[in-house]
Amino acid sequence: MASRRTARRGERTPAATLPVARVCVDVPLAHLDRAFDYHVPEHLDAEAVPGCRVRVRFGGQLVDGFLLERVATSEHPGRLAFLDRVISAEPVLAAEIAALARAVADRYAGTLTDVLRLAVPPRHARVEAEPSGEAAEPPRRPAADGWRRYPRGPAFLDALHERRPAHAVWQALPGEDWPARLAEAAAVVAATGRGAVLVVPDHRDVARLHAACAALLGGHGVVALSADLGPAERYRRWLAVRRGVVRVVVGTRAAAFAPVADPGLLVVWDDGDDLHADPHAPYPHMRDVLMLRAHSSGAALLLAGFARTAEAQLLLDSGWAHGVVADRDTVRAAAPRVTAIGEHESQLARDPAARAARLPSVAFDAARSALSAGAPVLVQVPRRGYVPLLACANCRAPARCRRCAGPLGLAAGADGEAPRPPACRWCGATEAAFRCAACGSRRLRAVVVGSRRTAEELGRAFPGVAVRTSGGGEVLAAVPARPQLVVATPGAEPLAEGGYGAALLLDGWALLGRADLRAAEETLRRWMTAAALVRPAGEGGRVVVAADSSLAAVQALIRWDPAWHAGQELAARAELGFPPAVRMAAVDGSPAAVADLLDGVNLPGSAEVLGPVPLERADGAERALVRVRRAEGRALAAALRAAVAVRTARKDPDLARVRLDPVELL
Structure with missing residues (x-):
């Protein structure tokens, strides 16, 4: 009994050296x-130790x-509580990543806890107990x-x-x-003993870049981090980076927080x-x-694509970054020939099969010539599915469900069967007896044709040619060099x-006509990714x-001049205040x-409040926009975070998202 009392008294004795621990508690x-x-x-x-996981009251x-x-x-003037226990002595949170998480939270009016959830993966005790091995020697x-091929390319590598x-x-x-180019840049940095973090959009890009x-660098010189690895394997690879075994990290979003020691790129x-x-959150x-x-950290930064x-163009215009661009002669030699056509009926091919496939004569001839030469043809369509959106054939009003006012569409039938009725x-709910609420017509027309319907139409236009689709849950990684039609949605092009x-x-028109500030920029990005x-x-x-x-986006594609389009976009947004x-x-x-949050926020002097306006949501939510000069962005984030803190302290059940x-x- 006496020994137990002594142990309890020992637990209440502070450490002799640095007895105070500053803890970020997991309370969002x-x-x-x-x-x-x-x-x-x-x-x-x-x-x-600093960076370890603890449990506190x-x-x-x-x-x-x-x-x-x-x-x-x-x-703190009052009495301090003691740490309850150390969950793991592994210092998973590096000081650099903690400082980065704090900076990200401050920029986006969020909390440190929310950012740390993105930066540090959940713990696996069994993986933590495994040895990580030794770091490989720096490559040549x-x-x-x-x-x-880029005039400033060698100079950039020399700087690295x-x-x-x-x-x-x-x-x-x-x-x-x-x-291959990004792998070379990473290898140049690894040769100096520093680390590199390369972030790409999806797992297909991760696979390509990791292989390069x-x-x-060798299989032990680079590690890939992505959500599809599974919790245990992802934590195993993440620990190898944290322990300094691996210098180069390739991955999706969360890899931006990878704890690479001494990052150089x-x-x-x-x-x-x-x-x-x-x-x-905090998005x-x-x-x-x-x-x-x-x-x-003093690392080099490369934005590539x-x-x-417009954000990259702003960095160039401000002088913070420099462009690594090929000269125009090199661009012309590498680019394909681009032809722009309208979508009017008069431009459709005379071939009945081509008309059924909605292919203008120029497109039909280009596809036929490529197939005759033994090459595959890529067909990019904005939407997957069969006919995802329908409208009244008479007045063009959107076709909506009589029960919930949702959009009507057509789903493909089973192999060899006719399409299903509108639903x-x-x-x-199936809508077998559609009647337009605006004009009373019973006829429907397609607003957007999906990838499956397009593939079906192309199969009739090019009999004997294989047609493959890529998109949704069935994304192809690559296709062989033989005559075939590949119908893909944006981002799924093999x-x-x-x-x-x-x-x-x-x-x-389906891409350019979206009600989105970035519609033209996003459309050009998708087109250039496919055309490349x-x-x-x-x-x-x-x-x-x-x-x-x-259209400006089409002109930029024809000339292969995204820099010009980005400059146009940035100038337009500066004029409009976006x-x-x-x-x-x-x-x-x-x-x-x-209304309550905006009433309680102390906005910077240049702040302008737009709205609020209703959102097209069933819960009746509204949105207000607040804009300030770029120089006051930090002050805006701090003011909004303070206003949200007041509301959470009051325990308001109805919170606003910032x-x-x-x-x-x-």
Whole structure:
């Protein structure tokens, strides 16, 4: 009994050195977004290291947290509680990542706890006990001759080798083997003993880039991090990075927080892809995360892609980054020939099968020529499915369900069967006796034709030619170099051995006509991603885009000049007062919650409140937009976070959601 009392008294004795631990508790409330001080008991002195996971008593309950640092004294005037226990002595939270998470939370008006959930994966005790091995020797600097096609390419690699914090925007040439180029840049950094983090949109890009890096660095010199690995394997690879065994990391969103020691290069491929925007609070964009990390760590930053965003253009215009772009002669030699056509009936091919497939004569001839030459043809359509949207054939009003007012669409039947009757895409109810509420007509027409219906029509237009689809849950990685039609949705285009002979970009109006601030920029990005898979014009490569040639996005595609289009976009947004020319916050919630938050916020001097306006949602939510000058973006985030903290402290049940610079504004 006496020994037990002595043990309990020992637990209440603070450690002799640095007895105070500052802990980030796992409580996602804005008014509690700060570190709390606890005493380190003497028996946990060796285990309670900065970065480890701990459990503490907070608000009468035991909660998890991260030990941020240990200090000699506390500024808290009251009595400090003791750490309950150390969950694991593994220092999973590096000081650099903790500082980065704090900077991301401050930029996006979020909490540190929310960002740490994105940065540190859940623990697996069995994996933690496994040995991680030893770090491989730094590789030799590769030749990287592919970068010589870009006048500033070799200079950028030299800056990486000399450990200078270079910032660049790389405009990849059409047909460029971009995984090989990024792998060469990572190898140059690894040769100096520093680390590299390369972030790509999806798992297919991860596989390609990981294979390219492994070819230069060896299988043990690079690790891939993505959500589809499974919790245990992902934690195993993440620990190898944290323990310094691996220097180069390739992955999707969460890889931006990979705890690479001494990072020398941070890369975002295709930063305009909306997959780089995290859907969880505080909704950070990985481009901004890596910019913050580059600023704090002194690492080089590379934004890369076939297209260019307005945000990347702003970095170039401000002088913060420099462009790595090929000269115009090199671009013309690498690009396919691009032809723009309208979508009027007069431009359809005279061939009845081509008319049924909605192919204008130019597109039909381009596809037929490529197939005759033995090359595959890529057909990009905006939507998957059969006929996802229907409208009245008489007045063109959207066809809606009589029960829930949802949109009507057509689903494909089983193999060899006719399509199913029109059905609601919300409630699933069949609408066998449609009558337009506006004009009374019973006839329907397709608003958008999906990939499956397009594949069916192309099969009739090109008898004897194999037709394959890629999109949704069935995404092809690659197709062989033989005559075939590949119908794909944007982002699901497979690679073709030797390149496609032609690409048909259909239904351009469906992409350009979206009610979205970034519609033109996103459309051009999707078009250029598909067109970059086509052979050069000198080898017969053709791209046919079904859109008006007078549009800026179409002109940029024809000339293969995304830099010009990005400059136009940035100038237009600056004139209209939209990001990235300004900082903007979207406040969503019930009318009462939005009004209460805006009434209680102390906005910066240049702030302008737009709205609120109703959202097309069943819960009656509203949205208000708040914009300020870029120089006051930090102040706007702090003011909104303080207003949210007041509401959480009052325990208001109806909370408003705050997002800074959201990808979708309209």
